[in-house]
Amino acid sequence: MPEQPQNRPRPRDLDIWPLTTERLAIRPAEPGDADALWEIYRLPEVGQWLGWWPADRADWEGLYAEKWHDYLIVERDGAVIGDLMLRIVDGWAQREAADRAVSVQAELGWAFAPSAAGQGFATEAVEALLRLCFEELGLRRVEAGAFAANEPSWRLMERVGMRREGYAVRDSLHRELGWVDGVLYALLAEEWRERAEG
């Protein structure tokens, strides 16, 4: 598992789990979640917009072994309905200031079972994820990217208050569609606080 630079605690080491929302429970992923997530990730309608899609079960085992420590599991009534990616990264900085930009922001992602779509579960989970990032982890900024054609994903970002910062023309190579457009969304801690208070 990668080291967390500085003294910032790793999300999974915090004494806060599970996070609960009105309908959901969120907790750090474990190696044993591979089976439940495979049932979601193997579906073409989930994989079509993801940066990586398992070719088969063996490929999934390898991918999951590499990635699980950056993921949170979303459960409803004890069943896994999706996951959230939370990857803490450094902000861009000039060399002389770089030590102040270590682990100050996060890249976010999500994948939910199609059977759980259209009920606001992803919105509810990502709102809890933002609270975790800004309140518990003290991050200054979060970012998420998507193919521009993945409207459910960027509409989710807009529902939780994220701001569109970038639209890149044919910068992203999709495995079937070829070179397509991408979008970048972000949210600063102060923007999130203003929204949470307002």
Ligand SMILES: CC(C)(COP(=O)(O)OP(=O)(O)OC[C@H]1O[C@@H](n2cnc3c(N)ncnc32)[C@H](O)[C@@H]1OP(=O)(O)O)[C@@H](O)C(=O)NCCC(=O)NCCS
């Ligand atoms: C991206 C993804 C999570 C969005 O799922 P979603 O079902 O659209 O999002 P939510 O769970 O927040 O549900 C929102 C929908 O439920 C409706 N809804 C019902 N009750 C709701 C509530 N209490 N709160 C919010 N929305 C609610 C909303 O109106 C919205 O419906 P609409 O799309 O018809 O406007 C899902 O499409 C997915 O997992 N895709 C595959 C993986 C993927 O693309 N990942 C992202 C890669 S960048």
